[in-house]
Amino acid sequence: MKQYKKVDLSNLHELPTHPIFNNLPEKLKDSACYAEVETRLRNVMFSDHKHATVKGMVRCKRCRDKLQKRQQMMKEEGFESFQQYLEWKKIMNIIIAKKDFVI
Numbered sequence: 001m002k003q004y005k006k007v008d009l010s011n012l013h014e015l016p017t018h019p020i021f022n023n024l025p026e027k028l029k030d031s032a033c034y035a036e037v038e039t040r041l042r043n044v045m046f047s048d049h050k051h052a053t054v055k056g057m058v059r060c061k062r063c064r065d066k067l068q069k070r071q072q073m074m075k076e077e078g079f080e081s082f083q084q085y086l087e088w089k090k091i092m093n094i095i096i097a098k099k100d101f102v103i
Contacts, residue, residue: 020087025078034092037077044070 027033045066051057058064071082079085 020084020091023080024084024088028078028088031092031095034096038089041070041073041077044073 021029028037047063047066049060049062051060051063074082074085079088
């Protein structure tokens with residue numbers, strides 16, 4: 001059985017950085033900016049109507065425009081892809097919650 005070592009997050013700045021952070025601007029590497037970035041990206045998608053299915057949302061011109069606006073905003077923030085954004089979000093949640101995790 002493989003032994004895992006627990007990572008101590010008290011010395012967070014001394015740990016090696018995750019490769020997902022290599023091409024990100026400094027603002028996105030700071031966990032203090034996480035809530036601000038997330039709020040801006042989430043607010044773009046707020047709508048005054050709902051759809052019963054994802055298919056209905058994709059067919060809606062207003063919702064498609066909001067998705068495009070969100071993608072554009074993500075690029076302006078410094079994300080290269082949606083996958084990079086998802087990985088950044090996952091890592092930031094771990095850092096902010098200071099969860100125990102193993103490597």
